[in-house]
Amino acid sequence: MCGIAGIFAYLDVAPPVDRAELARMNTRMAPRGPDGSGDWFSPDGRVGFTHRRLAIIDLSERGAQPMHSADGTLTITFNGEIYNYRELRAELERKGHTFRTETDTEVLLQLYADRGSSMVEALRGMFAFGLWDSKRHSLLLARDPLGIKPLYYADDGWTLRFASQAKALLAGGVVSRDPDPAGIVGFHLFGNVPEPFTVWQSIRSVPAGSTLTIDAAGPDIPAPYYRVANALDRRASTKCDPSEAQARLGAAVHESVRYHLVADVPVAVFLSAGLDSSALLGTMAELGLRDISAVTLSFAEFRGTPNDETPLAAEVAARYGARHIVRTVDRAEFERDLPALLDAMDLPTIDGINTWFVSKAAHEAGIKVALSGLGADECFGGYPSFRELPRAVRLLRPFRYAPGLGQAVRWMLSHGMGSRLGLHPKAAGLIQYGGSWAGAYLLRRGVFMPWELDAILDPDLVEEGLRRLVVFDRIDGELNADHPLGDFDRVAALETSLYMRNQLLRDSDWAGMAHSIEIRVPYVDPFFLAALPPGDVLEATGAKSAIADIPRPPLPDALRQRPKTGFATPVGHWLREAAAPAAAVSFSAASRDWLRHVWQVGWTGPVLA
Structure with missing residues (x-):
C-alpha cells in the first residue's frame, strides 16, 4: 500500500x-x-x-x-x-x-x-x-x-x-x-x-x-x-440449489479471507460486535493464523448500553484466541484530532470518524495491515434499504401515472404543511420520487433533497450542479445490465456502486492511510462477489445471519441475537455540542464549516455503519 x-x-x-x-x-x-x-x-x-x-x-x-x-x-x-x-x-x-x-x-x-x-x-x-x-x-x-x-x-x-x-x-x-458545482451539490445530496x-x-x-x-x-x-450490475447479472444466471447456498457462501468467505492474508507482515482485524468482522476473525483463526490482533473502539458514553461494542467483541476475541486491543476515545481526543482529520480528508464526507480512530489505535499497536468487515451489508442484504426500496417502488409506482401530482404534493408538504403534520422533510418527495428506483434510492440515502438546496447554497451553483450531475440518470445507470436485475440485486448494485464506493471505501482509504494502515476488505472483491450464490438465493437463505455459521467454531449466540447497531460512535452528540454557537472550543474556519454541516444534517449512528 x-x-x-x-x-x-x-x-x-x-x-x-x-x-x-x-x-x-x-x-x-x-x-x-x-x-x-x-x-x-x-x-x-x-x-x-x-x-x-x-x-x-x-x-x-x-x-x-x-x-x-x-x-x-x-x-x-x-x-x-x-x-x-x-x-x-x-x-x-x-x-x-x-x-x-x-x-x-x-x-x-x-x-x-x-x-x-x-x-x-x-x-x-x-x-x-x-x-x-x-x-x-x-x-x-x-x-x-x-x-x-x-x-x-x-x-x-x-x-x-x-x-x-x-x-x-x-x-x-x-x-x-x-470549485466544482457538481461535486459540491453532490456532497450536499449524498453526504459524499x-x-x-x-x-x-x-x-x-x-x-x-x-x-x-x-x-x-x-x-x-x-x-x-x-461494472457491478453486469457482474450481478452474470451471477444471477448461475444455478444454486438453496440447500447448497450455505456451503457455497462459506467456501467463498474462506477463499477470500485466505487471499486477503497474503502479506510479509502480520495481518490484524478491526473487530466490532457485529457478525461481519467477527466472521472474519473466526475464519482467520480457522485458516490457521496465530497471534491475531483484533482492534476494538470503546467509548465511555456507550458503557452499559447496546452500542457498547467492547464486551461482545472481547468474547469473540477470546473464542478465537486473538490478542484483543481495546482503545477508548473521548470527546477531548476527538476535538484535538479534528484539524488533522479534516486535513487528511481528501474529499468532504459525513463519515469516516470511526475508521480514523480505529486506524489510529492500530498504528499505536504497531499494526500495518488490518481486515475490515466493510462490504458485507452490500453483499448479504444487511441494510434496511433491501426491504424498503422494493416496497416503496411497488407501492408508489402507480402515482407516476398521475402527471403533476407528485410535484404538487411535494410543494405543499415542503412549504409548511409537512412540518405542521409532523412529517419527516423527505416525506414531501415520496409521491414524486418514491415510485422509481432512482428516486426511492435518493430518498433513502439522500442527505438534503434537491428542492432544499436553494436554501443552503447559491441557487446558480445548485442549478449548474444539478444539470451536470444528472442525478436520477446517474443512479439509474448503475442498474443497467444485459438482463433486468431482481430486486435484491438492484439494491445491491446501488449500494455497492454509490454508497460503498463513494463513501465507505473512500473514507477507509484516507482515514486508514493517514495512519499508515492498509485496510483490506475481503467482502469487497469481484472474485468473491462472483463466487456467491445468486441474489435471490442469498435473500431466501438469510445470508446476513448465515455468516455466523461460517467459522468453526461458529460465532457465539449472544452475537447472533444482538440487534444491528452499526459501527457507531458518539460523534453525533460531540458534534452537536461542538458546533453549537456557545461551544467553548476553538476550531479553524474549515472545521467550523464541516461541523456546522454535519450538525445541520443530523449526524447519526447508522451513518457510521
Whole structure:
C-alpha cells in the first residue's frame, strides 16, 4: 500500500516536468508510505513518477518503486496489493518470463508486457497505478474493479497529473482550486462526492473498474472493464440449489479471507460486535493464523448500553484466541484530532470518524495491515434499504401515472404543511420520487433533497450542479445490465456502486492511510462477489445471519441475537455540542464549516455503519 503520483507533459509545447512540483506532491502523501520514497524521470524530462512506500510484500529494497522492467521500457508506480500475484507469476514463468524480485509490482510489469491493458481483468486485489510504456510513448492509469483504491487526475490540455490524493495534486501548486458545482451539490445530496467529480473543477477521479490511456494527443475517454450490475447479472444466471447456498457462501468467505492474508507482515482485524468482522476473525483463526490482533473502539458514553461494542467483541476475541486491543476515545481526543482529520480528508464526507480512530489505535499497536468487515451489508442484504426500496417502488409506482401530482404534493408538504403534520422533510418527495428506483434510492440515502438546496447554497451553483450531475440518470445507470436485475440485486448494485464506493471505501482509504494502515476488505472483491450464490438465493437463505455459521467454531449466540447497531460512535452528540454557537472550543474556519454541516444534517449512528 502506497502513495503514487506522476506528471506527463504530453504536448510537445508543454514545459518539461517540474521536479519541485512532483516533490511537493510526494511530501503531501508522506503518511501513505513511511517506509520509503522514490522518484523517476524519463530521459527527455517529459514524464515523472514519484512513490511513497508502505512495505507489505517483499520488504527488501528490491520492492522499491518506481519499478522498471528488465529492458527498461516499462516503468510503474503502484498503490495496492495483488492477492493472486503468485498464481499470475507462475503462469508468466511458464511462458518464459523471469523475475528479479518477489513483489506483486513486478508481476504487474510482466503481465502488462504479456497482455497489454487487458491485464487488469486478471488481477485479484485492490490497486491504482500509473504505467509508462516508452515504446508506445503512452501512460496507462488503472483502478481496481470496485474502487477500493483512489486515483485522481488533472488535465490542463498540455500536461496530465495524477495522484492517490486530490489534495496531493493541489499541493503541487499548479492545479486550479476553482470549485466544482457538481461535486459540491453532490456532497450536499449524498453526504459524499459522487465520482468522477471532486469539489474542484480541474480534478477528476478515474472511475472504478476503468483504465485511462494518455498519449501524445492527450487523455482518451476512461475505458470501463468492470461494472457491478453486469457482474450481478452474470451471477444471477448461475444455478444454486438453496440447500447448497450455505456451503457455497462459506467456501467463498474462506477463499477470500485466505487471499486477503497474503502479506510479509502480520495481518490484524478491526473487530466490532457485529457478525461481519467477527466472521472474519473466526475464519482467520480457522485458516490457521496465530497471534491475531483484533482492534476494538470503546467509548465511555456507550458503557452499559447496546452500542457498547467492547464486551461482545472481547468474547469473540477470546473464542478465537486473538490478542484483543481495546482503545477508548473521548470527546477531548476527538476535538484535538479534528484539524488533522479534516486535513487528511481528501474529499468532504459525513463519515469516516470511526475508521480514523480505529486506524489510529492500530498504528499505536504497531499494526500495518488490518481486515475490515466493510462490504458485507452490500453483499448479504444487511441494510434496511433491501426491504424498503422494493416496497416503496411497488407501492408508489402507480402515482407516476398521475402527471403533476407528485410535484404538487411535494410543494405543499415542503412549504409548511409537512412540518405542521409532523412529517419527516423527505416525506414531501415520496409521491414524486418514491415510485422509481432512482428516486426511492435518493430518498433513502439522500442527505438534503434537491428542492432544499436553494436554501443552503447559491441557487446558480445548485442549478449548474444539478444539470451536470444528472442525478436520477446517474443512479439509474448503475442498474443497467444485459438482463433486468431482481430486486435484491438492484439494491445491491446501488449500494455497492454509490454508497460503498463513494463513501465507505473512500473514507477507509484516507482515514486508514493517514495512519499508515492498509485496510483490506475481503467482502469487497469481484472474485468473491462472483463466487456467491445468486441474489435471490442469498435473500431466501438469510445470508446476513448465515455468516455466523461460517467459522468453526461458529460465532457465539449472544452475537447472533444482538440487534444491528452499526459501527457507531458518539460523534453525533460531540458534534452537536461542538458546533453549537456557545461551544467553548476553538476550531479553524474549515472545521467550523464541516461541523456546522454535519450538525445541520443530523449526524447519526447508522451513518457510521
